[in-house]
Amino acid sequence: MTWYARSDTGPRKARPEKTQGAAPTESLWLRCEGCDEVILRREVEKNLRVCPRCNHHMRLTGRERIAATLDEGTFEERDADMESDDPLSFKDSKRYRDRVKSTQKATGEKDAFVWGYGSLGGKPVAVGAFVFAFQGGSMGSVVGEKIARMYDGAREERIPCILFSASGGARMQEGILSLMQMAKTCGALAHFREVKQPYISVLTDPTTGGVAASFSMLGDVIIAEPKALVGFAGARVIEQTIRQKLPEGFQRAEFLLTHGMVDMVVPRGELRDKLVTLIDLMAG
Amino acid sequence: MALATLPFEKPVAELDHRIAELRRMGGPRLENQIRALEDKAEALRDHIFSRLTRWQMVQLSRHPRRPYSLDYISRIFTDFQEFHGDRRFADDESIVAGFARLDDVRVMVIGQQKGRGTKENLRRNFGMPRPEGYRKALRLMKLAERFDRPIITFIDTPGAYPGIGAEERGQSQAIAENLEEMMKLRVPVISTVIGEGGSGGALALGVTDRINMLRYTTYSVITPEGCASILWRDAANADKAAEAMRLTAPDLVKLGIIDEVIDEARGGAHRDPGLTAANVERVINRQLDQLLSMDAETRIADRRAKYRAMGVALEPTREPEERARARTRRRTR
Numbered sequence: 001m002t003w004y005a006r007s008d009t010g011p012r013k014a015r016p017e018k019t020q021g022a023a024p025t026e027s028l029w030l031r032c033e034g035c036d037e038v039i040l041r042r043e044v045e046k047n048l049r050v051c052p053r054c055n056h057h058m059r060l061t062g063r064e065r066i067a068a069t070l071d072e073g074t075f076e077e078r079d080a081d082m083e084s085d086d087p088l089s090f091k092d093s094k095r096y097r098d099r100v101k102s103t104q105k106a107t108g109e110k111d112a113f114v115w116g117y118g119s120l121g122g123k124p125v126a127v128g129a130f131v132f133a134f135q136g137g138s139m140g141s142v143v144g145e146k147i148a149r150m151y152d153g154a155r156e157e158r159i160p161c162i163l164f165s166a167s168g169g170a171r172m173q174e175g176i177l178s179l180m181q182m183a184k185t186c187g188a189l190a191h192f193r194e195v196k197q198p199y200i201s202v203l204t205d206p207t208t209g210g211v212a213a214s215f216s217m218l219g220d221v222i223i224a225e226p227k228a229l230v231g232f233a234g235a236r237v238i239e240q241t242i243r244q245k246l247p248e249g250f251q252r253a254e255f256l257l258t259h260g261m262v263d264m265v266v267p268r269g270e271l272r273d274k275l276v277t278l279i280d281l282m283a284g
Numbered sequence: 285m286a287l288a289t290l291p292f293e294k295p296v297a298e299l300d301h302r303i304a305e306l307r308r309m310g311g312p313r314l315e316n317q318i319r320a321l322e323d324k325a326e327a328l329r330d331h332i333f334s335r336l337t338r339w340q341m342v343q344l345s346r347h348p349r350r351p352y353s354l355d356y357i358s359r360i361f362t363d364f365q366e367f368h369g370d371r372r373f374a375d376d377e378s379i380v381a382g383f384a385r386l387d388d389v390r391v392m393v394i395g396q397q398k399g400r401g402t403k404e405n406l407r408r409n410f411g412m413p414r415p416e417g418y419r420k421a422l423r424l425m426k427l428a429e430r431f432d433r434p435i436i437t438f439i440d441t442p443g444a445y446p447g448i449g450a451e452e453r454g455q456s457q458a459i460a461e462n463l464e465e466m467m468k469l470r471v472p473v474i475s476t477v478i479g480e481g482g483s484g485g486a487l488a489l490g491v492t493d494r495i496n497m498l499r500y501t502t503y504s505v506i507t508p509e510g511c512a513s514i515l516w517r518d519a520a521n522a523d524k525a526a527e528a529m530r531l532t533a534p535d536l537v538k539l540g541i542i543d544e545v546i547d548e549a550r551g552g553a554h555r556d557p558g559l560t561a562a563n564v565e566r567v568i569n570r571q572l573d574q575l576l577s578m579d580a581e582t583r584i585a586d587r588r589a590k591y592r593a594m595g596v597a598l599e600p601t602r603e604p605e606e607r608a609r610a611r612t613r614r615r616t617r
């Protein structure tokens with residue numbers, strides 16, 4: 001048992017998502033990556049995983065995100081059992097099939113996206129969220145198909161659609177099939193637009209690569225969380241290409257706001273109310 | 285010859301060199317010797333090309349002597365009128381586009397353009413478009429739609445450019461917008477990969493009714509070097525990554541992504557650009573005839589359905605018996 005853990009768990013050192021904050025073996029304290037202070041875990045969780053000292057927005061799991069958004073107890077998940085089938089029989093140092101299995105075990109999720117129906121401020125919505133702890137929230141066939149079904153469902157029900165992104169991009173182990181999920185989701189989204197219901201895209205840390213370069217940047221409203229990293233290319237790739245240091249705050253939410261790429265940067269504590277107001281103004 | 289030769293092309297290149305030398309010497313006595321050497325060269329070339337690895341295919345797709353978009357445009361189309369600029373920021377010369385004539389059909393042609401030599405490559409940014417390139421392409425696709433002209437695209441890029449300005453001006457947004465807007469175009473759209481199909485930067489010209497690849501081209505989610513440096517932690521394993529990613533034209537036919545593999549000249553398109561262009565022209569003409577016989581609504585619905593069916597996933601409760609690989613399909617709620 002550790003006394004404290006890092007606040008942001010990456011794809012490799014992921015702690016079980018479904019038991020996060022609940023398991024008795026969990027440490028009482030955690031260290032905030034924003035201010036480096038050791039804080040009572042309970043205090044952070046009460047505050048939607050925003051550091052009460054420095055306002056650093058730590059990552060939420062997909063389910064935490066949906067729970068923090070919808071009216072309590074209204075979430076009805078769809079396509080919960082969909083999982084990857086390793087279409088390329090991909091193998092690097094490990095087989096993709098085995099990687100998926102171990103990530104499933106570690107996270108308690110089948111893949112990197114959770115979606116379903118629920119109500120927000122009493123109104124029905126379709127909502128989906130990435131699970132960053134599942135292989136960096138990477139988009140393969142399962143994620144792409146679920147997102148397309150979410151748009152299809154929202155179109156058929158004629159209800160607003162809210163998507164929370166947190167992804168490093170496409171899932172390399174599904175090769176070209178992953179790339180084509182960008183086109184597939186955008187096709188379903190184009191179809192959804194016909195019903196004149198709002199599509200709200202919320203960019204959380206991080207939203208990059210093929211996920212940024214498709215549905216995430218196509219919201220009727222695009223909201224980013226404070227300091228969220230959002231961009232097409234990774235910082236390392238850019239630095240290697242142009243051989244110069246990147247400016248302070250590059251590819252952060254505030255940078256995107258300044259450059260006209262997002263509509264607003266909204267702190268997590270205000271997000272739910274903001275979504276209710278936006279849907280009220282735009283829908284129906 | 286000072287022109288670039290790939291390592292596996294060397295044995296044949298040496299024979300070619302000897303043949304050229306004998307030719308220079310001339311004389312009827314050498315004719316038989318030359319013919320024998322030519323046969324030998326052809327046989328050797330066919331042998332080498334019948335067993336290319338995926339990594340060798342990657343190298344061919346990037347061959348510095350490969351024909352680029354403008355080489356195909358000049359051979360396939362007439363009256364090409366290049367249009368410039370996105371009307372917002374700049375003209376991105378890594379994408380060329382304009383109206384042209386394909387036999388008697390007036391079309392819009394758009395292609396990613398690499399440069400030959402350092403100077404032109406700097407101008408063309410090595411075929412890596414910035415947001416303004418994608419916005420120019422979209423502007424002209426919309427223009428084509430308004431004038432009811434089919435759109436023919438050529439894909440040849442290592443990827444969208446990763447740079448500070450490109451990020452500031454919304455590289456992600458530009459690519460994303462093309463994906464959605466291409467899905468809705470009312471005119472026929474055909475894309476052909478003529479070299480490298482590099483990730484989202486390629487797909488931004490590739491949401492089309494028909495997708496073709498020349499035989500020695502690749503289309504992938506990330507470069508083999510990029511994939512290797514992440515998954516193998518060393519870009520030197522690019523050959524392994526290329527094998528694992530299955531990024532060649534025959535691979536993509538098997539995966540149900542592309543419609544057709546277009547044959548190149550023996551030994552690759554660079555050995556006979558004219559013949560290769562004729563093959564491309566034949567396929568595009570046939571596909572265009574077919575697409576023009578459909579109405580716009582059918583084409584759009586088919587296009588959307590085609591991409592909607594791409595991907596493989598398991599759904600135990602949906603297919604209780606099979607529990608096996610099945611194409612994900614449209615949900616019926």
Ligand SMILES: [Zn+2]
Pocket residue numbers: 032033034035036037051052053054055056
């Ligand atoms: Zn803090």
